[in-house]
Amino acid sequence: MVPLRRRLAATVLGFGGVAVTACLLAPLVGSTRISLIRALDRSAPFADNLDAQIFFVARLPRTLAAALVGAALASAGVVLQALLRNPLASPFTLGVSAGAALGAMLAITCAGTWAVSGVSVVPLAAFAGSLGAVAIVYALATVKRRGLSTEVLLLAGVTLNAFFSALILFVQYFADASQTLRTVRWLMGDLDVGGYGPVLAALPMVLLAAAGVALLPRSLNLLSLGTEAAAARGVNVLGAQRLAFLSASVATGAAVSLGGPVGFVGIIVPHLVRLLVGADHRLVLPAAALFGAAFLVGCDVVARVALAPLELPVGIVTAILGGPFFVWLLVRQR
Amino acid sequence: MPEPPVRGSGFGVRGSGFGVPAMNLAARARGVLLAALLVSGAAACRGAAPARSDPAAGLPVEAPARIVSLVPAATEMLFAVGAGPQVVGVSSFDAWPPEVATRARVGALLDPDVERILALRPQLVVIYDTQEELRQQLSRAGIASYGFRHGGLAEVWSTVRDLGRRSGHAPAAGTLARDLAARIEAVSSRVAGRPRPRTLLVFGRDPAALRSVHASGGTGFLHEVLDAAGGENVLADVARESVAVTTELLLARAPAHIVEVRPGAPIGPDAAAGLRDAWRVLPAIPAVRDGRISVLVGDEFVIPGPRLVVAVDRLARALHPDAF
Amino acid sequence: MPGCALLRAADLDFAYGDDAVLRGVGLGIGPGALVGILGPNGSGKTTLLRLLAGTLAPTRGRVTLDGVDLPRLPRRALARRLAVVPQETHLAFEYSVLEIALMGRYPHLGPFALEGPADLELARTALEATGTLPLAHRPFTTLSGGEKQRVVIASALAQFEPGGVGQVLLLDEPTASLDLHYQLEVAALLRRLHADRGLTIVVSTHDLNFAASVCRELVLLRDGQVIAAGPTREVLTPDAVRALYGVAADVRWHDAAGHLTVVPLGPAA
Numbered sequence: 006m007v008p009l010r011r012r013l014a015a016t017v018l019g020f021g022g023v024a025v026t027a028c029l030l031a032p033l034v035g036s037t038r039i040s041l042i043r044a045l046d047r048s049a050p051f052a053d054n055l056d057a058q059i060f061f062v063a064r065l066p067r068t069l070a071a072a073l074v075g076a077a078l079a080s081a082g083v084v085l086q087a088l089l090r091n092p093l094a095s096p097f098t099l100g101v102s103a104g105a106a107l108g109a110m111l112a113i114t115c116a117g118t119w120a121v122s123g124v125s126v127v128p129l130a131a132f133a134g135s136l137g138a139v140a141i142v143y144a145l146a147t148v149k150r151r152g153l154s155t156e157v158l159l160l161a162g163v164t165l166n167a168f169f170s171a172l173i174l175f176v177q178y179f180a181d182a183s184q185t186l187r188t189v190r191w192l193m194g195d196l197d198v199g200g201y202g203p204v205l206a207a208l209p210m211v212l213l214a215a216a217g218v219a220l221l222p223r224s225l226n227l228l229s230l231g232t233e234a235a236a237a238r239g240v241n242v243l244g245a246q247r248l249a250f251l252s253a254s255v256a257t258g259a260a261v262s263l264g265g266p267v268g269f270v271g272i273i274v275p276h277l278v279r280l281l282v283g284a285d286h287r288l289v290l291p292a293a294a295l296f297g298a299a300f301l302v303g304c305d306v307v308a309r310v311a312l313a314p315l316e317l318p319v320g321i322v323t324a325i326l327g328g329p330f331f332v333w334l335l336v337r338q339r
Numbered sequence: 340m341p342e343p344p345v346r347g348s349g350f351g352v353r354g355s356g357f358g359v360p361a362m363n364l365a366a367r368a369r370g371v372l373l374a375a376l377l378v379s380g381a382a383a384c385r386g387a388a389p390a391r392s393d394p395a396a397g398l399p400v401e402a403p404a405r406i407v408s409l410v411p412a413a414t415e416m417l418f419a420v421g422a423g424p425q426v427v428g429v430s431s432f433d434a435w436p437p438e439v440a441t442r443a444r445v446g447a448l449l450d451p452d453v454e455r456i457l458a459l460r461p462q463l464v465v466i467y468d469t470q471e472e473l474r475q476q477l478s479r480a481g482i483a484s485y486g487f488r489h490g491g492l493a494e495v496w497s498t499v500r501d502l503g504r505r506s507g508h509a510p511a512a513g514t515l516a517r518d519l520a521a522r523i524e525a526v527s528s529r530v531a532g533r534p535r536p537r538t539l540l541v542f543g544r545d546p547a548a549l550r551s552v553h554a555s556g557g558t559g560f561l562h563e564v565l566d567a568a569g570g571e572n573v574l575a576d577v578a579r580e581s582v583a584v585t586t587e588l589l590l591a592r593a594p595a596h597i598v599e600v601r602p603g604a605p606i607g608p609d610a611a612a613g614l615r616d617a618w619r620v621l622p623a624i625p626a627v628r629d630g631r632i633s634v635l636v637g638d639e640f641v642i643p644g645p646r647l648v649v650a651v652d653r654l655a656r657a658l659h660p661d662a663f
Numbered sequence: 664m665p666g667c668a669l670l671r672a673a674d675l676d677f678a679y680g681d682d683a684v685l686r687g688v689g690l691g692i693g694p695g696a697l698v699g700i701l702g703p704n705g706s707g708k709t710t711l712l713r714l715l716a717g718t719l720a721p722t723r724g725r726v727t728l729d730g731v732d733l734p735r736l737p738r739r740a741l742a743r744r745l746a747v748v749p750q751e752t753h754l755a756f757e758y759s760v761l762e763i764a765l766m767g768r769y770p771h772l773g774p775f776a777l778e779g780p781a782d783l784e785l786a787r788t789a790l791e792a793t794g795t796l797p798l799a800h801r802p803f804t805t806l807s808g809g810e811k812q813r814v815v816i817a818s819a820l821a822q823f824e825p826g827g828v829g830q831v832l833l834l835d836e837p838t839a840s841l842d843l844h845y846q847l848e849v850a851a852l853l854r855r856l857h858a859d860r861g862l863t864i865v866v867s868t869h870d871l872n873f874a875a876s877v878c879r880e881l882v883l884l885r886d887g888q889v890i891a892a893g894p895t896r897e898v899l900t901p902d903a904v905r906a907l908y909g910v911a912a913d914v915r916w917h918d919a920a921g922h923l924t925v926v927p928l929g930p931a932a
Contacts, residue, residue, distance in 0.1 A: 009777045037591040051623065055590065058623040063587035090755035116547070125548035182449070183543055187551050190583070199549060199586040200620055220774065227766055229755045234815075236718045237749075238822060239742030239770035284756035287777075309587070314577060316585050 009287065016288050020295035027299040028072055032064035034306050036313030067196045070204050070263055071305040071319070072298035074196065075270055077211050077260035079297025080218055081253040082271030083278075083289055087225035088249040089155055096257040096271035099162030099250075100138040103169035105261040108134020110173050110188045114180040127191070128203060128262040132210075135258030138165055143250065153246045155232075194267040194320030196305050203263055210259035215294075217252030221245065222286040229284070267301065267320045269327030274300055276334065402507025403462030403483070409451055410487040412644035413465040414439060416499050419645045420515055422506035428459045435638060435646070457482075463505060491563045495643050496520055515645065522648045523567050530569030530659045538570035538658065539584070539594035539626070542601075542641070549617050552584040560643040561600070568654035569662075570596065589624055596658060597626040598633045600640035600650075611636075633657040669694045669729065669829055669863055670715060670745075676723035677710055677887075684710045685887040688724075692865060694829055697857050699878030699895075700867040703908055707887040708867035709750070712835045715865065716747045729829065742770035743827075746819035748834040752811060754803055760814050761799040764790050767821025789820040792859075793852055809845025812837060813852065820856070831863045832856070838873055846870075850877050871912075871925040875899060883907055899923055905931045 033041055037059055044060040051057055081096035089098070096102070112130035145161035146153055177185055198204060224245035227235040236242045260267075274297040275289070282288040304322040311317050407428035408414040414429050418436050426439075430447040433439045443459060446452035451473050456464060457480060466473050468486030477484045485505055488494055496516040503512020540561055543553040555561035557572060559580035565572050573592040574582050582588075599614060606614075611634045618627045626632055635653055639646035656663050668691030675688040684707045692698050692715075700708050713719035714726055717733035726733045728744060746767070754763075764786040765778055772778065778786075790796040793813040798806065803814065816834070823830045834853070838846040850873060856862050868874050874881060874895070881898045883891040885907055891898050904912040904925060911931045917924040 013777070035587055037587060052628060055593065058590045059587055062621065062623065063585070063590050067586075087755070090753075092756065113545075125545050125550060127545070127548075127550075187545065190551060195550070197550070197585045197587075223769065223772075223774075226758075226762075227769055229758065230752060230763070230766065231749065233713070233718055233747065233749050234752065236738075237716055237742065237745070237747035237819075238767060239739040241738060279756065283762075284758045285762060309585075314588055314591075315579075316583065 009285070012282075013288060013291075016282055016292050017295070020292045020299070024072065024295040024299040024302075027302040028068055031068040031071070031302045031306050032060050035059070035064055035309050062200065063197075066198050066201050066204055067305060068302055069201070070196045070198045070207075071301045073204060073207060073211055074260040074264040074267060075274075075297040075299070075301025076294040077214065077256040077297075078267065078270040079274035079278075079293040079300070080215070080290060081256040081260070082297075083275045083286065083293045084218060084221065084225065084249050084253040085271075086275055087228055087286060088246060088253070089159055090229065090231075091159075092276065093272070094159075095268075096253060096260075097166075097266060097268065099142050099158065099254065100165030100169060101135045101254050101257045102261050102266040103166045103173070104138025104141075105131040105135040105258060106188075106192060106266060107169045107173055107176070108132070108137070109191050109265075110176050110180075113187050113191070114176055114184045128206070132258050132262040135254070135261060138169065139251070139254040139258070141165060153243055153250070155246070158250070190318065191265045192320070193318030194265040194323070196264045196301075196308075196319050197316075198263070207259045207263040210255055214252045214256035214259065217248050218256070218290060221249055221252070222290050225249065225286040225290075226284075265320065267323055269323040269330075270297055270301055270304075273323075273327055273330050276330075403505070405459060405461045406463045406465070406506060407445055407456050407459055407461040408433075408465040409445065409447060409470070410465055410467060411435070412495075412642045413485075413487050413498070413502060415642060415644035415646060416502050416512075416515075417465075417506060420499065420503045420506065420508040420512040422502070422508050425506060427461060428456060435642075465502070489559075489643065491558065491560050492520075492523070492567070492647070495560060495647060499645070519645055519648050523651050526648075526651050526655045527567045527569065530655050530662050533569060533659055533662060535569055535571040536596040536631075536658055537573050537592070537594050538565060538596045538598060539573050539589070539592065540565050540570075541584075541597060541599045542581075544599075544617075546614075547617070549586075549620055552589070554582050554584045556580055556582040560647065561640070564640075564647060564651050564654060565598075567651045568658055570598075570654070570658045586621070589621060593625050595625045595629070596631045596633070597624070598635060598654065598657060601634070601636045602638045602641040603636055606634075606636050668692055669696075670726070670831055670865075671730075672711075672715060672724070672726045674724035675711070675714055675721045675726070677707070677714060677719070677721050683887060685714070685721075688884075688887070688889055690882050690889060690892060692831070692863060694863055695857075695861055696863050696865075697853075697877065697879040698865045698882060699874040699880070700865065700882045700884055701869070701871070701874045701878075701907070702867075702884035703869055706884045706907075708869070708884055709835050711884065712747070712833055712865070712867045716745055716833050717741055718747065728831075739770040742822055743824065744829060745831050745833065746822040748812075748816050748819050748832070748837060750836045750839055752815050757802045757804055759800050760790065760795060760803055760806070761786060763803055763814055764799075764818050764821050767818040770822055771824075785825070786817075786821050788825070789817040790814070792820060792856065793817040794848075807845075808841050809848055812841065812845070812849060816849075816852065823860075823862075825860075828861075829863070830860075831865065834864070834866045836868055837866060838868065838870060846873060853877050871899075871904065875923040875925060876920065895923060899925070 039056040039059050043056040046054065078096050085096060085098060086092050086094045108130040109127050112127045116126045142158065142161045142165055146158040224240050227238055227240045228245060232242050274293050278289050278292045278296055282292050305319050308317040308319045308322045404425060405427045406417060406422065406425045408417060408426060409430045411430055411433045414426065414433050415435055417423065417426050423438055426442060428443045428445045429439045431444050432447055443455065445455045448467050451470065453476055461482060464477055464482055464484045465487055466484050468488050474484050474486065487498065499516045500512050503509045540555040541552055542555060542561065545551045554574055555572065556577040556579035557575040558578055562572050573594045597618065614634050615632045618632055621627055635657060639650040670692040673689050675685050677685040688711060700711060702708050714721050728736065733741065765782065768778055768782040768786065787796060790799060793816050795810060795813050795817055798810060803811065806814065819832060837849050853864055854877060857864050866878060878895055880893060881895050882889055883898060883903055890906055891903055899914055901912055901914050904910055909931045911928045913926045913928060914923055
């Protein structure tokens with residue numbers, strides 16, 4: 006067997022190469038033809054250099070946003086699937102995105118023209134909503150003194166999803182049509198951040214989550230054997246479960262605040278990566294983060310060019326890819 | 340590609356029953372515009388246009404004594420041709436002319452209150468032409484309906500004539516239609532020959548930031564208003580009424596003038612400045628760089644009725660101040 | 664029980680909420696013992712095993728290893744001395760046999776350390792000891808029940824440093840879902856491990872003949888209480904069988920088998 010060290014290096018280099026390539030190529034593709042040379046040409050003033058404007062203001066920020074959101078959602082998917090011991094779990098299973106959607110909807114419907122230093126309140130409200138959902142689910146799952154119960158976690162998440170969805174419909178009833186339209190558009194995912202500000206705002210949270218996730222891979226491997234077996238091998242099961250739940254939720258909350266609830270990334274990418282590198286989370290986690298970034302950058306390119314000059318919401322592209330992917334998975338297993 | 344269907348049930352606000360809720364008229368009118376644009380988008384995809392509702396077989400075409408209108412634009416037209424006294428019920432979004440305040444409210448595009456409508460015993464109900472189910476319900480009750488069709492200026496004039504005919508004011512309607520067309524033509528002549536600025540006509544966005552920007556494409560009454568006012572639509576090649584404008588599109592089309600239209604009561608200079616300031620995040624756009632951003636507030640921009648003349652006039656003044 | 668106890672439980676109570684499962688259970692397991700915890704379903708065997716392993720905390724009483732309370736021992740240190748083989752292992756993802764064996768090395772590795780050649784060697788040795796080395800690269804989920812059980816035992820063995828002392832292997836109903844053939848395999852394996860490595864082994868089971876064939880000492884558990892404890896030949900009597908199972912049985916030494924056998928005769932009068 007090839008030593009893990011070597012496989013890890015190969016995995017990171019391989020998937021990292023794909024991710025970096027995607028991020029470098031994506032800003033060059035779009036509904037308007039631009040040339041990299043013209044974009045990087047410093048001689049013309051920026052205000053006159055359309056290629057540079059489109060590259061640096063319109064496309065590069067959204068490529069970075071796509072990479073960040075893709076990496077965050079894919080990693081969160083891996084962690085939650087390991088935590089819930091269920092390959093069908095997604096970052097949205099535990100109600101985080103429903104909380105974010107409710108926050109965003111409330112902001113769109115009620116906040117009017119509030120802004121925090123020029124940034125719309127919607128992403129902040131979405132993040133706050135996601136944290137609220139996390140707090141509720143966690144509180145419900147730790148009610149019995151015997152630590153974190155993953156069954157209760159799952160039930161609490163599913164219940165919260167349903168409850169928040171009902172609340173969202175309730176708020177929608179009082180919203181006017183334009184607010185509802187904006188909410189529906191937000192729910193489909195929108196990576197057109199228009200600047201580096203939103204990406205930089207989301208970055209600290211994602212890095213914090215990444216720090217947590219970095220401590221988890223081996224514990225997640227052992228948790229796959231079962232909580233008893235993991236505990237018997239010296240794993241701090243409760244600590245690992247808490248860390249897994251919190252890092253995955255923070256990563257998801259930050260991703261959803263930045264780009265809306267982009268579905269399927271958190272399920273497709275973990276599955277694909279496991280097919281390629283096996284089940285060892287020390288390989289799966291970095292691979293999923295890198296591949297998730299590349300994947301969503303790719304989906305964003307498709308979203309931008311498929312109907313140029315109009316744009317498909319990126320959540321629709323991931324859904325169109327996700328559906329057939331699951332069918333294929335199902336057929337393959339037969 | 341058709342607009343994606345809007346999810347949710349029962350949204351929009353019931354004008355009846357609750358009284359007029361504490362939400363500003365502007366928001367609701369804008370809601371109607373967007374809803375109507377959605378609807379027309381959906382209708383445009385249906386291939387063959389649905390036949391207009393002619394009076395049900397057997398009903399003579401005589402002047403209806405009681406008319407209900409679910410469409411604010413149609414309400415304005417009815418009042419303008421002199422059929423105001425016949426109008427007994429209006430939509431929850433209606434706000435003009437002032438007389439509508441005394442009329443009963445019967446819901447709107449998404450939540451028509453059929454019971455209320457029937458209770459008013461109308462002989463004619465003006466509905467959206469996509470409200471097929473409502474049309475059938477009215478037809479079963481023996482009530483004639485007129486399907487309001489959303490479109491450009493030509494559609495508006497022809498609707499004025501239709502409604503005039505259906506309400507028994509055909510001559511007045513004919514005069515009105517000619518008069519409105521002439522007034523718009525007058526504005527167009529005034530600005531003819533001047534260079535037409537490349538303009539982006541924005542009718543909706545996130546109020547606090549430059550997200551979810553929606554602008555007029557190359558079809559629809561807003562586009563034609565812009566055209567009549569002497570502006571060249573940067574999105575003229577996009578065959579849609581409503582275009583979700585991305586950052587890249589904004590930069591690529593590089594409009595020289597940006598006009599934001601909003602329904603509702605006039606806003607103060609601070610509020611207008613605040614709206615203009617949101618565009619500062621993209622200083623590379625010529626319109627932003629040169630400070631050519633106009634914010635025009637008024638219901639005439641969202642209701643494709645007689646007041647479009649005002650819209651054309653105000654837009655022309657914003658684009659060609661030196662011509663006036 | 665003979666010898667000073669390596670693993671001792673004193674006065675253990677355990678309850679799930681209001682549901683008392685164990686009451687006043689005390690026992691001592693000496694080094695190198697081969698003990699069976701025998702009792703019907705619902706007698707609290709699994710709970711007792713978990714308490715002995717330290718994965719569950721008693722509501723009253725204490726469990727000590729070498730005289731030290733289990734909760735006071737650092738998790739990894741405990742895992743290097745105590746290994747548990749649960750009744751069933753359900754894997755969420757497709758790990759290979761070797762990867763599962765390597766998971767036993769967790770208590771020996773630092774937080775970010777990767778397994779080295781020594782760990783790999785130990786894992787392979789453990790697989791060999793349970794006769795599963797040829798399966799090393801197969802996905803765990805494709806194995807038969809008996810093979811899976813042996814792999815899990817190997818994974819537990821990998822937790823122990825070779826040549827260490829005072830290492831305890833706890834198994835919860837290792838033969839419950841196995842065919843006769845595999846039951847005998849596991850029984851032989853346990854005897855071999857005990858003989859070759861000097862492991863202390865504690866097995867919980869409801870299978871009388873399995874207990875008789877493997878265990879030197881028995882603890883009889885009924886309704887959460889110990890009703891007898893001691894060497895198998897002394898403790899496993901028809902009266903004990905009746906007390907545990909309400910069954911009349913014949914218990915006799917079987918020469919060919921080399922251990923006691925229990926033949927049920929019918930429900931007790």
